[in-house]
Amino acid sequence: MIYPKKLEEIIEYYKKLPGIGEKSAERMALSTLDMPTEQVENFSTSLVEAKNILRPCRICGHITDKEVCDICSDEGRDKNIICVLEDYKSVFTFEKTGNFKGVYHVLNGLISPTEGVGYDDINLPSLLDRIEKLENPELILALKSNIEGETTTLFIKKILEGKNVVISRLSYGIPIGADIDYMDTVTLDKALDDRKQISE
Amino acid sequence: MIYPKKLEEIIEYYKKLPGIGEKSAERMALSTLDMPTEQVENFSTSLVEAKNILRPCRICGHITDKEVCDICSDEGRDKNIICVLEDYKSVFTFEKTGNFKGVYHVLNGLISPTEGVGYDDINLPSLLDRIEKLENPELILALKSNIEGETTTLFIKKILEGKNVVISRLSYGIPIGADIDYMDTVTLDKALDDRKQISE
Structure with missing residues (x-):
């Protein structure tokens, strides 16, 4: 073994991060040793604190360091327009466009019959609760355009049939099969503007 | 601010790592939150431990978790052949070639008159001490081919003049100005084999 054990350990941890291979992990670990001890x-402290302090918002499921996230508690945002997302990472991607003035609902998963993920395994019941309390609710479904995403979109459309909810999904500005988190903000803006109503 | 404060914090730390920009740091921070808490x-613990436990080898200055590093305490290595390097990172690069059976001496810097770095600001006195104790010492200087590297090479050559030391430097298999740490092992092997004696 070329590296001392402790160094090998942090190389292994860096390698678990997305997009980091052997060589990058080595450079990152060696550079960590060159940093001031305090840094x-x-x-080290921030890593554990971030993991401990950050938790889902009680209302929308987005990650936050408070009970209710900054977006849900923002008076300036339209609580009647809810953008439904698969995970909290997509919230950050949307917020970067800076154009969406509604709120979010993070499903934390998608319905998948083949993997046994059903309606109440994801944050769908809490979405229905939220909608019940709104006067003119509008849902914007921003889910992946794969089987699970389509299944979840259809499920939500079906379960809300007859209720007074305007449902739309993002327009097909988004390339089929692509991950929302890797979308450029221009395409995402376009998809938001061209969203297509799917309720009758 | 789009991200919760704690998340922003670990993004900032990841950004301090070499080759990590804004987007990569964000992905790494978000992926950290997705890891199991224990991991x-x-x-977090490994980072601080690595920083605390790893220190310079008492003999050669290479980084180690012991008082004397594994290379210096390896009976199978030729203690008479000392490869002199600028920093410990280069030791790892050399060890990867697997062909060098001597030992190392890490200067932890280079002589630089313009920056006021002199002979005893780097690990040169300890190198001379080591050489004094050897019967047939041979030095292989593997320093950068820039002004500081050449200055240090010339200084070592001059200070050892008249002493019974064979001094060589790596052959010009290494591209001028390139960093030894980014060298492929084949080039490095070649440079080691073709090393050129510079003592008379």
């Missing part, structure tokens, strides 16, 4: 200690 | 805690 490494603060990094 | 994040262990990562």
Whole structure:
């Protein structure tokens, strides 16, 4: 073994991060050793604190350090327009466009009959609860255009049939099969503007 | 601010790592939150432990978790052949070639008159001490081919003049100005084989 054990350990951890291979992980680990001790200690503390402090918003399921996230508690946002997303990472992607003035609902998954993920395994019951309390609810479904995404979209459309909810989904500005988190903000803006109503 | 404060914090730390930009740091931070808590805690602990436990080898200055590093305490290595390097990262690069059976001496810097770095600001005195104790010492200087590297090479050559030391430097298999840490092992092997004696 070329590296001392402790160094090998942090190389292994860096390798678990997305897009980091052997060589990058080595460079990152060696560079960590060159940092001032205080900086490494603060990094170390922040990692555990971030993991412990951050939790789902009680209302929308987005990640937050409060009970209710900044978006849900923002008076300036339209609580009647709810953008439904698969995970909280997509919230950050949407927020970067800066154009959406509604709120979010994070499903934390998608319905998948083949993998046994049903309606109440994801944050769908809480979405229905939210809708019940609104006067003119509008849902914008921004889910992946794969089987699970389509299944979930159809399920939501069906379960809300007859209720007074305007449902739309993002327009097909988004390339089929692509991950929402990797979308450029222009395409995402376009898809938001051209959203297509799917309720009758 | 789009991200919760704690998340922003770990993004900032990831950005300090080499080759990591805004987008990569965000992905790495979000992926950290998705890791099991235990894994994040262990990562966090390892970072601080690596920083605290790893220190310079008493003999050669290479980084180690012991008082004397594995290379210096390896009976199978020729203690008379010392490869002199600027920093410990280069030791790992050399060890990867697997062909060098001597030992190392890490200068932890280079002589630089313009920046006021002199002979005893780097690990040169300890190198001379080591050489004094050897019967047939041979030095292989593997320093950068820039001004500081050449200055240090010339200084070592001059200070050892008249002493019974064979001094060589790596052959010009290494591209001028390139960093030794980014060298492929084949080029490095070649440069090691073709090393050129510079003592008379």
